[in-house]
Amino acid sequence: MKFAIILAASLAAAGSASAAPSGEAVFKQRCAVCHSIAPAPGKMGPPLAGVAGRKAGTLPGYAYSSAMKGSKLTWDAATLDTYLKAPGKSVPGTKMLVGAPDAEQRAALVQYLGTLKN
Numbered sequence: 356m357k358f359a360i361i362l363a364a365s366l367a368a369a370g371s372a373s374a375a376p377s378g379e380a381v382f383k384q385r386c387a388v389c390h391s392i393a394p395a396p397g398k399m400g401p402p403l404a405g406v407a408g409r410k411a412g413t414l415p416g417y418a419y420s421s422a423m424k425g426s427k428l429t430w431d432a433a434t435l436d437t438y439l440k441a442p443g444k445s446v447p448g449t450k451m452l453v454g455a456p457d458a459e460q461r462a463a464l465v466q467y468l469g470t471l472k473n
Contacts, residue, residue, distance in 0.1 A: 378467020381460045385453065394473045400451065405473035406430050411446075422448030435465045 382392070389400035396402055401417040408431065412424035426446045428434050439461050442451040455461040 376460050376463050378463040378465070378470075381455065381464045382467055385455055385460070386464070389451075389453075392471050403468060404471045406471060407432075407435075407469040420446075420448055420450045422446050423450070430468075432465050432469065435468060436461055439464060 382390075386400075386403070389398055391398050391402045392404050393402055394404040396414075396416040401414050401419070408429065411426045411428035411430060411434075412419040423446055428438070428446070438445040439455045440458075441456070442449050442454045455464055
């Protein structure tokens with residue numbers, strides 16, 4: 356009986372440890388140092404409120420790199436996923452150095468960014 360309780364507790368702990376991260380948690384951990392979710396600029400990177408559907412490098416008030424301004428990207432789930440996987444490979448010359456290489460974290464982050472409105 357004790358073994359069954361210990362096994363059940365271990366399985367529950369393992370299940371919660373492997374639970375998918377929330378996009379908000381990933382944002383706070385990986386992105387919030389440089390980006391805000393408020394519409395106005397104020398941090399090192401551009402604000403990400405309303406990023407989904409926006410043409411890259413066009414938000415007024417932020418000094419984008421020439422590479423980002425010339426990228427011709429529009430941020431949707433696919434472009435965000437590709438860019439966040441390896442920003443420098445996706446847009447050589449971008450100012451953004453840190454990406455989200457983990458596919459599960461990136462998917463949660465892309466979903467979260469899609470919910471942010473201006």
